[in-house]
Amino acid sequence: MKLTFLIVLIGVYACSAQDSSTTPSPSYTDRRCGEDLGNLWLDVVAVVDNSIGMTNGGLTSIAANIASVVSSGTRIGTNPSEPRTTRLGLVTYNKAAAIQADLNQYQSLDDVYDNVFRALSSVSTSEESYLANGLARAEDVLEAGKQGYNRTHYQRVVIVYASAYKGSGALDPVPVAERLKTSGVTVITVAYDQDGDGALLADLAKIASPPYNFTNTEDNGQVIGEIQDALLQVNCFCRNSWIQYRVSYTDVHSYRYGVCILPVGFNAVWRAAKSSCMNRNAYLVTEFDSNKHDYVLTAVSNYTGFSVPLTYHNGLSMVKGVWVWDQPQGMPQPQLQSYAGWNPGYPISDSTLTGVLNQQSSVQLQSGWQNIKPLTTGANYVCETASCDTDNYCTEAGLAEISVKH
Ligand SMILES: *[C@@H]1O[C@H](CO)[C@@H](O)[C@H](O)[C@H]1NC(C)=O
Numbered sequence: 001m002k003l004t005f006l007i008v009l010i011g012v013y014a015c016s017a018q019d020s021s022t023t024p025s026p027s028y029t030d031r032r033c034g035e036d037l038g039n040l041w042l043d044v045v046a047v048v049d050n051s052i053g054m055t056n057g058g059l060t061s062i063a064a065n066i067a068s069v070v071s072s073g074t075r076i077g078t079n080p081s082e083p084r085t086t087r088l089g090l091v092t093y094n095k096a097a098a099i100q101a102d103l104n105q106y107q108s109l110d111d112v113y114d115n116v117f118r119a120l121s122s123v124s125t126s127e128e129s130y131l132a133n134g135l136a137r138a139e140d141v142l143e144a145g146k147q148g149y150n151r152t153h154y155q156r157v158v159i160v161y162a163s164a165y166k167g168s169g170a171l172d173p174v175p176v177a178e179r180l181k182t183s184g185v186t187v188i189t190v191a192y193d194q195d196g197d198g199a200l201l202a203d204l205a206k207i208a209s210p211p212y213n214f215t216n217t218e219d220n221g222q223v224i225g226e227i228q229d230a231l232l233q234v235n236c237f238c239r240n241s242w243i244q245y246r247v248s249y250t251d252v253h254s255y256r257y258g259v260c261i262l263p264v265g266f267n268a269v270w271r272a273a274k275s276s277c278m279n280r281n282a283y284l285v286t287e288f289d290s291n292k293h294d295y296v297l298t299a300v301s302n303y304t305g306f307s308v309p310l311t312y313h314n315g316l317s318m319v320k321g322v323w324v325w326d327q328p329q330g331m332p333q334p335q336l337q338s339y340a341g342w343n344p345g346y347p348i349s350d351s352t353l354t355g356v357l358n359q360q361s362s363v364q365l366q367s368g369w370q371n372i373k374p375l376t377t378g379a380n381y382v383c384e385t386a387s388c389d390t391d392n393y394c395t396e397a398g399l400a401e402i403s404v405k406h
């Protein structure tokens with residue numbers, strides 16, 4: 001746990017260190033997800049259509065695509081001393097499907113190059129292409145991969161490379177794709193639209209986890225980048241019962257920030273709420289802009305222990321005469337900048353009112369900040385912490401919500 005916390009600090013530090021080249025003060029934007037492909041930690045299965053329609057050229061291009069996606073330093077396989085590794089399995093399908101590599105076979109980038117190009121050297125003799133069969137084998141590979149390596153907390157991904165979309169009834173790929181997605185697997189699709197009529201793209205969109213339905217263009221480099229960005233987003237997630245901050249609360253597929261929030265439906269004074277968050281390896285929530293404020297409010301409105309008019313402590317407090325935001329222990333606290341969500345009449349100028357809560361008005365349900373006495377005014381509160389991602393490895397035990405007394 002200590003180690004995990006240290007990594008959180010390093011992650012956050014790395015973030016603000018990057019920004020410090022442009023601004024001297026601590027970063028005033030919400031943390032982005034880790035973007036270090038060298039530290040990707042995922043379980044991925046590539047599912048490749050090798051029916052005649054794909055053509056040999058198409059297959060070679062897919063082999064290059066798969067190898068390139070993990071060529072930016074991603075550690076392949078398993079390593080007892082380094083948990084940030086990515087396992088890569090390979091399934092091919094035409095009329096039937098075959099497992100070319102389970103999740104434990106490739107243990108280096110060389111293994112990937114040698115074996116993926118060999119397995120995808122030429123198309124099969126089958127003109128038929130049943131994605132349902134390929135997805136079912138991928139499901140088997142992911143299931144078998146749960147054994148032995150303590151990786152059940154790794155995010156799982158299937159990347160489909162398809163030149164055709166066929167199948168109805170028992171060979172309809174949609175139910176298998178739904179089953180995968182329901183069990184938490186992200187499905188990325190890449191269309192090799194040999195006919196160019198667009199029908200394949202529309203069909204694959206039914207299989208993919210939005211917005212990860214891609215198409216290979218003349219520029220293979222573009223789709224490689226799109227897949228890498230998707231993998232980084234999938235690798236960015238929150239501990240159990242925490243809510244990830246995204247661009248949009250209602251669009252669950254919008255960009256995820258490397259920030260997780262936890263509404264706590266127990267009454268506490270501001271100072272106790274701050275300590276309670278600290279005990280969770282967290283701090284009181286920041287509201288750097290109106291989007292974040294609205295997001296937190298919406299998340300809170302649907303949470304046990306909160307009711308209208310919504311009231312919760314945030315991380316703003318007066319320290320040495322300036323308003324600053326709570327941060328992980330030991331980190332510099334950024335001063336309040338342009339966006340200030342004070343309710344009319346606030347802040348009240350009074351040296352004892354140094355804590356801040358969000359107070360929704362009972363009439364218009366608008367919500368804004370009010371300064372309060374940090375040791376006497378009780379309210380629910382919202383904690384914030386960094387996500388698990390490539391800059392911040394989370395152990396299986398660390399993913400469980402840490403139980404702390406309120
Ligand atoms: C999985 O975790 C258990 C308990 O921590 C440990 O004893 C075992 O060696 C681990 N297995 C592998 C393959 O790392």
Ligand SMILES: *[C@@H]1O[C@H](CO)[C@@H](O)[C@H](O)[C@H]1NC(C)=O
Binds near residue numbers: 202213
């Ligand atoms: C992905 O799916 C969406 C929604 O169906 C669609 O609007 C978009 O054009 C698709 N993208 C590609 C590359 O096919």
Ligand SMILES: *[C@@H]1O[C@H](CO)[C@@H](O)[C@H](O)[C@H]1NC(C)=O
Binds near residue numbers: 302
């Ligand atoms: C509210 O919470 C319930 C149960 O956790 C969830 O199913 C539902 O989608 C949430 N609604 C919104 C708008 O987030």
